[in-house]
Amino acid sequence: MKTIRTFALAATLAATLSAPAYAQGLDKLSIVVFGAPSLGAFMPPVIKAQKLDEKNGLDITFAERTPDAYTAQFNSGEYQVGGSAALLTVGLADVRGVKVTYLFNLFDYWGAVVTSRPEIKTLKDLEGKDLAAAKGTTNWVMFDWLARQQGVDTSKIGVVNTATPGLVGYALADRASAVQLWEPAYTTLLSKKPTIRTLDLKIQESWTKFTGTKDIPYLGVAAHTAWVEKNKPLIPKLFAAYKEAAAWIAAHPDDAAKLIAPKGTPDDQKAISDLIKANDRLGMNVRWAGDVKKEIQAVYSAGRSIDFLPGDPSAATIYEGGRQ
Structure with a gap:
């Protein structure tokens, strides 16, 4: 019995000494x-x-x-x-x-608006339509800013608020006129529905004009x-x-x-x-x-x-x- 305890103690000590220093x-x-x-x-x-x-x-x-x-x-x-x-x-x-x-x-920052509706060709076409988005995120706020730079009245867009995991589902099912989302959801969406269209947010153009930085x-x-x-x-x-x-x-x-x-x-x-x-x-x-x-x-x-x-x-x- 004493021999077993001795071996167990030795094994524990060896494991401790061989363990990475950062694990302690x-x-x-x-x-x-x-x-x-x-x-x-x-x-x-x-x-x-x-x-x-x-x-x-x-x-x-x-x-x-x-x-x-x-x-x-x-x-x-x-x-x-x-x-x-x-x-x-x-x-x-x-x-x-x-x-x-x-x-x-x-x-x-990078964001996108996608749509399967043929009548929506620009951000301006979203006025009077519904847009699925995670409105509690900064990505939405930055989209709001970018849309206004293109003369869009964002108060005229009906926002269907959902959590970020739901955005891809909205786009796949075409449950809203358009969907505002970002990475990695955007890439996941394109892999499942490559025919969906992406509207031009003019991110770099608008940001450089506003700030002088990229x-x-x-x-x-x-x-x-x-x-x-x-x-x-x-x-x-x-x-x-x-x-x-x-x-x-x-x-x-x-x-x-x-x-x-x-x-x-x-x-x-x-x-x-x-x-x-x-x-x-x-x-x-x-x-x-x-x-x-x-x-x-x-x-x-x-x-x-x-x-x-x-x-x-x-x-x-x-x-x-x-x-x-």
């Missing part, structure tokens, strides 16, 4: 994100599968929520860190008195400022986990697609892989908020111009602690 003493962190398909749900499965959180001294739990639930639970402080932090939503929270800061960017910081990771003050050592680790995930995704698009869309068909996964390889619509661009301060302020200006933001977000919403 990990800092636990809960992050709320949008459910798939969404950009906020793009990197988490890669971070967990590749153990990039553990490699950087973290044990991250990702909690998936609908856009409306995400906003409510993040703004209330139920979750102190948000991984689907749309920039204008962060700005709006600040103006309303919720002290939050945009830590770093993950994706630049980059549109859009979605990243944000946190309550009180949490930031207490957990500053964790922030570079969190940034590193996401940065390494982006690099791994870019280097292994086929493998990444299987992690990002595990229940998708081979065609769905190939479409995601192609999306990653091109990166034009995906816009994966992991950068500290302080490094894109000018561009973030331009996004705030766009939000002010359509009265989405009732005031100017404070400078504290742009995290400068990690600036390179």
Whole structure:
């Protein structure tokens, strides 16, 4: 019996000594994100599968929520860190008195409006029609701004509000005159219905005219400022986990697609892989908020111009602690 205990103790000690150093003493962190398909749900499965959180001294739990639930639970402080932090939503929270800061960017903006209706050829044709959209998202707000740049009266568009997972279904079933959506849902939709038409939002043309810049910081990771003050050592680790995930995704698009869309068909996964390889619509661009301060302020200006933001977000919403 003594011999058995000795061998067991030796085995436990050997396992402990051979375990990776980062597996010991990990800092636990809960992050709320949008459910798939969404950009906020793009990197988490890669971070967990590749153990990039553990490699950087973290044990991250990702909690998936609908856009409306995400906003409510993040703004209330139920979750102190948000991984689907749309920039204008962060700005709006600040103006309303919720002290939050945009830590770093993950994706630049891209959005689309698709339709199967032959009578709808331009955004202007949406006036008097119904449009399915996730109205609680910043992607919708940016669409609103872009449509107005083309002279569209968006108040004349009837919005059928739905959560992001429902947008592809609306488009496939032709249940609305058009659907406003973005990646990776757009690519998934095209793989299932390649005949659907995409209306021209004139994103780069309108943005360059308005700001003089091309980059549109859009979605990243944000946190309550009180949490930031207490957990500053964790922030570079969190940034590193996401940065390494982006690099791994870019280097292994086929493998990444299987992690990002595990229940998708081979065609769905190939479409995601192609999306990653091109990166034009995906816009994966992991950068500290302080490094894109000018561009973030331009996004705030766009939000002010359509009265989405009732005031100017404070400078504290742009995290400068990690600036390179």
